[in-house]
Amino acid sequence: MLLRDGEFKTKLNGITHWIRVAGSENNTIPLVVLHGGPGGNHYVFERTIGPLLSNSRTVIYYEQRGCGRTSKPSDDTNYSIDLLVEDFKSLLRWLDVKKVDLLGYSFGGELALEIAHATSEEINKIVLSGPSLINTEINKMVQITGFCSVVDHQMYRQMQDVLNKGLNIDETYNKFWELVDSKSVDLLLFQNQDISKKNRKMWEESNLENTGLMLKALQKNPVAIPLLERLKDINHQSIIITGVFDRNTGIPISTLIHKELRSSEIILFNNSAHFPELEEPEKFNGTVQEFLDRGEEL
Incomplete structure (x- = not known):
């Protein structure tokens, strides 16, 4: 399809997904944003840091199966990393583009790495913000x-x-x-509790609920080979953005991921906890834009 701004509902891998395109006039490699949770949504991201990113990049939001404005599977247990990867492959076919960049925050960072491992040729660069390793x-x-x-x-x-x-x-x-x-x-x-109050207020106004079903299913049916053991197979240029006060995943998890990836760097945000995109948005935007605009070598 010819990318154009707007919200769309389309069936991906049998599930009707919510998708939003912003900044299509920039005509860049699309930056697909992967939300956290598991079971979260993009409501806050698309109203805070999202517009900064789409000022100069084509940004693709989509909410994962059973999340936010995307339909739930008929079976409450029908969640797995393999299914989420297959959903993403369907998204790529719908977008009809040769390459995409990935930006995953929290669990979305973990999912970005799973996607890059499974669909290596279609992924250009990877941005990870406070990535998780939920089953470790x-x-x-x-x-x-x-x-x-x-x-x-x-x-x-x-x-x-x-x-x-x-x-x-x-x-x-x-x-x-x-x-x-x-x-x-x-x-x-959060390190800044004023930001946490704004975040929680947006959670409430969104009327979007995390059912907990995805997390429960992913914990019950972990992948056969842990992601940590497969990270060495991922060759994409990657940055890992981590708040020094991140007490949810933080420097220990980011360091583990960084050690195993072939081409990555860690960038610390000194005034942030788990959501540097909310606590230091200007710095976050500048860091992401500079990395995506950068030449081939880290």
Whole structure:
């Protein structure tokens, strides 16, 4: 198709997906943005950092199956990395372009790497912002430690009681998420709590809900060979943008990914936690634009 700005609903791999094109007049390699969650949406991104990016690039938003404004599969368990990759391949056919760049934030960064591994020829460059490795113990330990570092004294004592039970990492992780409230989650995800309030307000006004079904399915049916063991096969030029205060995935996960990728660099954002695109949008936009405009060599 000839790319033109607008919102579209089209069936990809049997699921009606929401897609939005912005900045088509820039006629650049399309930058496909992959949202996090798992189970999130693009509502906040397209109203904050998105317009900065589409001022000079062609930006493609799409929401994954069962997410945001995209239809749910008829079977609540019909989520997997393989299915998400197949959905993306259908998106590429719909776009009818030779190459795309990828920008994935949080779980979207993990998905971007899975897509690049599976569809190498169609991917040009990769931008990862606070990427996750959701089924790894280290990612869970980062969040466990992160919560302990930000919650109030009363909540910390409850968490200490959980830690003293001698549970395994998965059990501890699940108990922590049962304990925490929205304030604790905001403290985990954001360094600037004024930004977190604006983010939460937009979450509420969107009326878009994360059902939790995708996360549950991905945790129950992990990929056969962990992504971390396949990253060495990804040759694309990549940058990893990480907030130094990211307590959700952060420097440990970004470092692991960076060590395994063949052509990557880490760029630290000194005033951000998990969402540098929201806490330092101008710097984020400049970093992404410079990287995508750059020549072939890192």
